[in-house]
Amino acid sequence: MILSRRVTRPPLVVVFVAVLLLALGASAGAVMGKLRPETERYARARVAANAPAHGLTGSAEYDDEVIARAVFSAEAGLSFFHTHAQGLPPIVLLAGTLVATCVPWRRCRGILQTLLAAGALFPLGYLVYALAVLEVGRDAGVALAERWVLTPLGSLVIVALLGLVTALARGRSRPA
Amino acid sequence: MSAPRADVMTEAWRVPPVSVLLAAVALIACAEVGGASMVQWKPEVTRWARDTMLARPAVHGLVGVRDVDEQILDEALTRLDGGLRLFHLHAEGMGTVIIVTTMVATTLVASDTLRRAIVVLLTVGGAVYPFGYLLWSALIPFAGVTPAKRIAEWVVWIPFGSAAIAATWLLVWALGTRLVTRRRQPT
Numbered sequence: 001m002i003l004s005r006r007v008t009r010p011p012l013v014v015v016f017v018a019v020l021l022l023a024l025g026a027s028a029g030a031v032m033g034k035l036r037p038e039t040e041r042y043a044r045a046r047v048a049a050n051a052p053a054h055g056l057t058g059s060a061e062y063d064d065e066v067i068a069r070a071v072f073s074a075e076a077g078l079s080f081f082h083t084h085a086q087g088l089p090p091i092v093l094l095a096g097t098l099v100a101t102c103v104p105w106r107r108c109r110g111i112l113q114t115l116l117a118a119g120a121l122f123p124l125g126y127l128v129y130a131l132a133v134l135e136v137g138r139d140a141g142v143a144l145a146e147r148w149v150l151t152p153l154g155s156l157v158i159v160a161l162l163g164l165v166t167a168l169a170r171g172r173s174r175p176a
Numbered sequence: 177m178s179a180p181r182a183d184v185m186t187e188a189w190r191v192p193p194v195s196v197l198l199a200a201v202a203l204i205a206c207a208e209v210g211g212a213s214m215v216q217w218k219p220e221v222t223r224w225a226r227d228t229m230l231a232r233p234a235v236h237g238l239v240g241v242r243d244v245d246e247q248i249l250d251e252a253l254t255r256l257d258g259g260l261r262l263f264h265l266h267a268e269g270m271g272t273v274i275i276v277t278t279m280v281a282t283t284l285v286a287s288d289t290l291r292r293a294i295v296v297l298l299t300v301g302g303a304v305y306p307f308g309y310l311l312w313s314a315l316i317p318f319a320g321v322t323p324a325k326r327i328a329e330w331v332v333w334i335p336f337g338s339a340a341i342a343a344t345w346l347l348v349w350a351l352g353t354r355l356v357t358r359r360r361q362p363t
Contacts, residue, residue, distance in 0.1 A: 006188040016351045023344040
């Protein structure tokens with residue numbers, strides 16, 4: 001009977017990755033709050049050090065605007081990292097618990113837990129976003145993070161959740 | 177019939193102590209009430225904050241010139257509103273995080289002392305931290321934006337936020353140790 005079923009936890013590695021992301025996300029929040037001036041100074045220094053990538057011309061008026069936009073994007077990346085790293089791990093743990101508890105096929109469970117563990121790293125894409133914006137320029141940095149980190153890892157989470165939905169539906173239609 | 181599961185898959189979640197769940201759910205309830213109140217009483221809160229600030233011109237650097245003062249008041253009111261929104265967001269988020277992380281600690285941290293320390297730090301730190309935003313908002317009309325922020329930082333955000341962050345890293349360390357130990361054990 002479903003109500004009397006034990007709620008099984010996901011494998012330790014899934015729990016570890018989720019809690020690690022929570023810790024990183026909480027720490028990023030503290031950095032954003034307490035070390036904001038230092039973060040901004042670092043971002044400005046990196047933009048200045050990568051002047052060609054940002055198209056800086058030497059004209060103070062134009063450069064100031066470009067630098068401000070790049071710094072804003074880097075700070076936004078850090079902020080997105082904080083919110084996603086605090087929001088996604090509980091979802092991964094919940095989905096992992098459902099997989100461990102409700103999916104009856106061992107191989108299917110293994111695949112879904114692997115997808116969830118890898119997909120839980122998705123918020124790190126925003127950290128890449130924040131750093132890449134400073135190192136390779138705003139548009140190129142955003143494109144790099146989206147293409148190589150955010151899209152692949154985000155897709156893994158989506159595939160895992162769709163897989164869970166399918167497995168739950170198939171498991172429900174099986175005879176008891 | 178389910179396929180037999182490996183040892184790692186057969187362990188069930190353990191529920192954290194009721195006091196922890198109570199604190200987390202109460203925090204989420206406060207967040208909901210805070211969100212609803214922000215919408216319901218926004219004009220009243222704005223009027224109260226404005227009157228309080230106008231009664232303390234020196235604190236806010238008001239000079240008596242309408243154009244200048246309105247800009248200062250608007251900025252302070254925006255920060256006050258932002259603080260209330262951040263309370264709503266953080267209280268909802270931290271309530272969930274407290275439940276999840278204490279459940280992980282209760283289930284997977286073997287040492288009694290470490291488990292208790294993690295659960296207490298996560299619960300106290302996580303439950304009190306969001307109220308720093310409420311304190312910041314409440315103090316803005318009396319003390320000004322920056323002094324109010326400094327008070328909230330030292331009274332709430334730094335001590336309680338640090339407690340929650342330290343506990344989360346302790347949990348990471350405990351889980352990492354368990355993971356490594358498990359892998360080293362002969363099958």
